[in-house]
Amino acid sequence: MGIISSGFRGRRSENAALPPGQHETQDFPVLTAGPAPLIPVEEWEFFITAEDGQRLTWTWDEFMALPQEEITQDIHCVTSWSKLGTVWRGVSVDTLFEKVETTRDFATAHSFGGYTTNVPLWDLLGGKAWVAWEFGHEPLERAHGGPARLLVPHLYFWKSAKWIHGLELTDDDVPGFWESNGYHLHGNPWREERYS
Amino acid sequence: MGIISTAIPGVRSDTREAFAVSSVWRVAEVVGGELENATARTIRLRVDGLMGYLAGQHIDIRLTADDGYTAIRSYSVASASADEHLEITVDELPDGEVSPYLVRDLAVGDRLEIRGPVGGWFVWRNGNANPVQLIGGGSGVVPLMSMIRAHQASNSVAPFRLLYSLKAPDAALYRDELHRLDQDSAKLMVDYVYTRSTPDGWPAAPGRLTSESLLGRIFPTEENPDVFVCGQTVFVETVADWLVMAGYRPESIKTERFGGTGGIR
Numbered sequence: 001m002g003i004i005s006s007g008f009r010g011r012r013s014e015n016a017a018l019p020p021g022q023h024e025t026q027d028f029p030v031l032t033a034g035p036a037p038l039i040p041v042e043e044w045e046f047f048i049t050a051e052d053g054q055r056l057t058w059t060w061d062e063f064m065a066l067p068q069e070e071i072t073q074d075i076h077c078v079t080s081w082s083k084l085g086t087v088w089r090g091v092s093v094d095t096l097f098e099k100v101e102t103t104r105d106f107a108t109a110h111s112f113g114g115y116t117t118n119v120p121l122w123d124l125l126g127g128k129a130w131v132a133w134e135f136g137h138e139p140l141e142r143a144h145g146g147p148a149r150l151l152v153p154h155l156y157f158w159k160s161a162k163w164i165h166g167l168e169l170t171d172d173d174v175p176g177f178w179e180s181n182g183y184h185l186h187g188n189p190w191r192e193e194r195y196s
Numbered sequence: 197m198g199i200i201s202t203a204i205p206g207v208r209s210d211t212r213e214a215f216a217v218s219s220v221w222r223v224a225e226v227v228g229g230e231l232e233n234a235t236a237r238t239i240r241l242r243v244d245g246l247m248g249y250l251a252g253q254h255i256d257i258r259l260t261a262d263d264g265y266t267a268i269r270s271y272s273v274a275s276a277s278a279d280e281h282l283e284i285t286v287d288e289l290p291d292g293e294v295s296p297y298l299v300r301d302l303a304v305g306d307r308l309e310i311r312g313p314v315g316g317w318f319v320w321r322n323g324n325a326n327p328v329q330l331i332g333g334g335s336g337v338v339p340l341m342s343m344i345r346a347h348q349a350s351n352s353v354a355p356f357r358l359l360y361s362l363k364a365p366d367a368a369l370y371r372d373e374l375h376r377l378d379q380d381s382a383k384l385m386v387d388y389v390y391t392r393s394t395p396d397g398w399p400a401a402p403g404r405l406t407s408e409s410l411l412g413r414i415f416p417t418e419e420n421p422d423v424f425v426c427g428q429t430v431f432v433e434t435v436a437d438w439l440v441m442a443g444y445r446p447e448s449i450k451t452e453r454f455g456g457t458g459g460i461r
Contacts, residue, residue, distance in 0.1 A: 002260040003223060003307045010259065010267045011293045021258075021268045023293065029429060029453065033317055035436035035446045080256075080268045113446070143433050181316035195314050 017074050017084055019189035025081040028135075028144065033177065036142050037113035037163050044147050046131060047166030050102040057166075058096075060147070063131070066091045071130055073153035075160070076189040088151055090132030093124045093167075104169040108176060109150050112163040117176035118185065119152060119159055121169070128154055131164055156187040156194070221258060221309045226302055227281070232369045236287040236335060237299045238274060243310060248278040251320045251346035252339045252424070252452075253313035255284065259294060260309070269294045272339035272426075272454065273313055274370075276346035282313070285369055287335040318424065318452040319343075322350045326422045329415045330358040331435055333405075333427025334367070336454040340426060341370050344384060348377065356384045357421075359413050361405050361431070364393040387413040405431075407438040417443045426452040 011023075018024060041060040048056045058066070071088040107124060109117050123129065132151040133140050140146035145162025152159045158178045179185050184193040228240035254272045275283035288299040302308070320328060320343040328347070330340040337360055347356050362368055378386040389409060390402045403409075415421040423444060425435050432451045440446055 002221065002258060002266065002309045004262050005259045005297070005302075005306065005308060006262060007301050008259045008261050008267075008297050010261050010265050012265060021266070023267065034449050034451055035440045036433060037446070079270050143429075178317075182314045195311070 015084070018082055019076055020192055021194075022076055022080055022082040022189065025083055027081075028083060028086075029077070029079075029081060033115065034113065037111075038142065039112045039147055039163060041147050045166075046096070046148070046164065048096060048100055048169070049166070050100055050104060050169040054100065054102075056096075056099060063091060063148075064133075066095055069130065071132065071151065071153075073151070075153050075157050078156040078158060078183065078187070078189075078194050082189075086153075087136055088130065088132040089134035089137075090130040090148070090151060092127065093129040093131065094127065096131065096167075097125060100169075102169050104171055106170045106173045108168045108170055108174055109159075109161040110165045110168060111161045112165050115161060115163070115177050117150075117159050117161050118170075118174055118179055119150075119155070120173065120186070123152060123155060123159075124167070128152065154188070156184075156189055158183065159187050221311050223307055224310045226304050226306045226308070228304060229302065231299075232285060232371075233367055235299065236285055236369055238283050238285045238369075239298065239302065240275075240281060240283045241310065242281050244280060246280045246282065249273060249282065249313035250316070251276050251343040252318045253315040253342075254339070255282070255310045255312035255314070257284075257294070257298070258309040258311070259297065267294050272342070272452075274338045274341050274345075276342050276349060285335065285338045285341075318426070318450050320346060320422075320424070322346070322352045324422065325354050327355045327357065327415045327419050329421040329423045330356065331361075331410075331414065331423065331425045331427075332358065333361045333431035333435075334363070334454075335369065336425075336427030336431070336452075337362075337369055338426075338454070339452065340424060341374075343424065344374075344377065347383060348381060353383070355415075357415055358384065358386045359389065359410065360386060361389040361391060361427070363391050364402075365390070365395045389413070405435070407442070410435060410438055411442055420445075421448065423449045424452075425449065426454050429453045 044060045046058045074084045076082045107119050130151040131148050133148040150161040150164045186193050224241040224243045227242045231237050254270050256270050258268045260266045271284040273282050274285045286295050286298045288295045332340045374386050377384045389405050392402050394402050425432050432453050
């Protein structure tokens with residue numbers, strides 16, 4: 001136990017869905033490093049690159065023709081808020097990887113606007129990650145990453161890259177943007193992997 | 197406007213050093229505190245072994261109740277110094293869990309736990325000659341004040357300009373210090389936008405910041421400023437969009453949200 005602040009009561013939450021050090025919010029705060037890019041869906045594409053020059057791409061219409069899933073998940077921000085039971089719609093990363101042949105273990109997610117974040121492939125596959133374009137039954141707002149963002153809800157939310165453009169598969173775990181700016185390489189909220 | 201695709205520069209070695217002790221909890225002692233206005237308080241902490249920090253970084257504070265319950269929140273550092281002291285400014289949220297305790301109850305001599313300072317993106321580093329445009333809404337001025345103080349204490353000749361949007365004169369943070377620097381320092385110019393009430397004799401009526409009133413009070417695009425924007429979410433998103441539409445390069449604009457749930461990132 002740490003230093004006791006006598007007189008501090010706090011607001012108890014018995015919610016087992018909250019990882020350590022997190023508190024629940026009803027808001028949906030916006031997290032940004034810079035201006036939100038504007039990406040018309042006509043100019044949007046999603047790519048996956050892997051070894052041997054593989055490059056798969058989807059236009060918006062091709063992406064929307066893929067099987068869509070409704071996703072209900074808790075999300076956890078490294079700044080200590082969590083939002084429980086959020087509802088999304090999008091395409092499972094498993095679906096996008098159906099035609100990818102790779103022995104690579106890691107991915108760098110690239111966003112329109114230049115943001116990057118690194119995620120191990122095993123955190124993206126197996127029903128754990130999506131490319132989401134709807135939040136709360138509404139099209140994803142630009143401020144929240146629209147037209148589409150990566151959704152990796154079991155990791156801190158900076159891994160769920162807004163304005164997602166594609167996934168570059170890599171042999172090594174290469175630090176992305178926040179990971180090069182003091183944040184943890186992996187970001188598991190249940191182990192409090194916040195900072196490097 | 198088409199797709200914006202820009203490279204984001206990598207981290208520099210000085211931030212790596214500043215992160216070396218960032219992930220451990222350390223004990224901080226409250227050595228001072230003063231009210232900035234009716235709801236905000238600056239708290240001065242002494243942290244054993246603090247190795248300095250970058251202007252614009254934040255710390256996490258962990259409070260522990262007597263039954264072991266803990267709560268953690270992030271607060272921007274307001275001060276700029278290389279010794280074992282740092283200051284945060286906390287604005288009390290009416291329904292907040294942590295901020296009312298920090299503003300109303302925490303006393304000199306109390307101890308609490310901090311982690312950090314952390315963050316290597318929304319920071320100002322001496323060494324770049326570009327003008328620096330700071331744009332703060334409400335308590336979003338806190339990390340900008342750290343940059344102003346670091347700049348004042350440095351040999352940097354880069355001109356700084358602050359645009360400070362606030363509700364009313366009595367809502368200001370660091371009012372006397374900003375006034376004095378605006379008058380006395382050739383390195384800083386301060387502009388105010390009052391959204392609800394103005395000082396007596398103020399030349400403009402109170403009103404929300406607009407694209408026009410913003411662009412008339414900041415370094416123009418030709419001067420190629422580095423821009424830091426901090427405030428509530430809507431303020432930050434709106435200002436950043438206006439800047440991009442006016443021709444400021446997206447990669448020159450760094451943003452940070454502040455307040456609300458106490459989160460910054």
